[in-house]
Amino acid sequence: MEEKDHTNINGKDNTAEQHKLCLMRALVEHRDPSAKEADDLMLRRFLRARDLNVEKAATMFLKYLKWKRTFLPKGFVSEDEIEYDLSQNKICLGGQDKQGRPIVVAFAGRHYQSSKPGGLDEFKRTFLPVFLHFPSSATFDSNIILIPDGQEKFLAIGDLQGWGYSNSDVRGYLGFISVLQDYYPERLGKLFIVHAPRVFMAVWKVVYPFIDENTKAKIQFVEKQHIKSKLLEDIDESQLPDIYGGKLQLVPVQDA
Structure with missing residues (x-):
């Protein structure tokens, strides 16, 4: 299943989409x-996430605004709010893929559910710097990645090396999916899942039904022996993380 394209051959918004965008703006501002x-x-990202249905897109966007006022009252995420998750170095940044999308690597084997109050919310906030650094959004204290003008999506690699049942945080995974799909639609360009152990598939069966069809189409499991060759289809060797056979060293998100 290919990602839907709502643009014409010149890459410009088509007339129908632009008209619906105007209708949506009038509706949400009212x-x-x-x-x-x-x-x-x-606004266009929310519109596309709802297949250009103005009413559904407006409802989705208004829900996002309400959520943001509660979950991000300052408009950004500070390091002290996600100190526990940052200490695990579970999210790292690479270069850019062939489309100019930033590369984000998440190490699921480094994630352990926090027992402290608010641990789930902290985990959700940990990914927000990735979503927030693009145009039209607040940032993680500063611009953590340089993004080409007009680029709105990122490429992610979910690395499950060393993953075991102690890393099985279903509530955390579902919370991340909710944030990604409900509040930052059309941000994910592609997700490669690598080094997935067999025991992970039991958790995947629980999580999978909560992933919408558009997101499912962007997810690819990659067998260990094909990781480098598969990633090189989307990423130049100079931008491919060195742990996958490339030449670029990953940097923890807090050190970027």
Whole structure:
């Protein structure tokens, strides 16, 4: 299943989409005046996530605004809010793929469910710097990745090396999926899952039904012997993380 393309051959918004975008803007600004702060790129992502259905996209975007006021009252994520998760170095940054999308590597084998109060919310916030550094969004104290103009998506590698039942945080995984799909739609360009052990598939069967069809189409499991060759289809060797046979060294997100 290929990712849907809502643009014409020149890469410009088609007339129908632009008309619906105008309708959506009028609708959300009427219902929530703070929507005026959102630019067309942001609104368009929500519109595309709902297959250009204006009412559904507006409802989704208004839900996002309400969530953001509660979950991100400062408009950004500070390091002290995600100190526990940052200490595990579970999220690292690479270079850019052939489309100019930043590369994010998440090491699931380094993730352990926090027992402290608010641990689930902290885990959700840990990924927000990845979503927030693009245009139209607040940042993680500063711009952590240089993004080409007009680029809105990222490529992710989910590395399950060393993953075991002690890393099995189903509530955390479902929380991440909810944030990605409900509040930052059309950000994920592609997700490669590598080094997946057989025991992980039991958890995957629980999580999979909660992933929407558009997101499922962007997920690929890669066998160990094909990791380098598969990643090189999307990433130049100079930008491929060295742990996968490339030449670029990964950097923990907090050190980027």
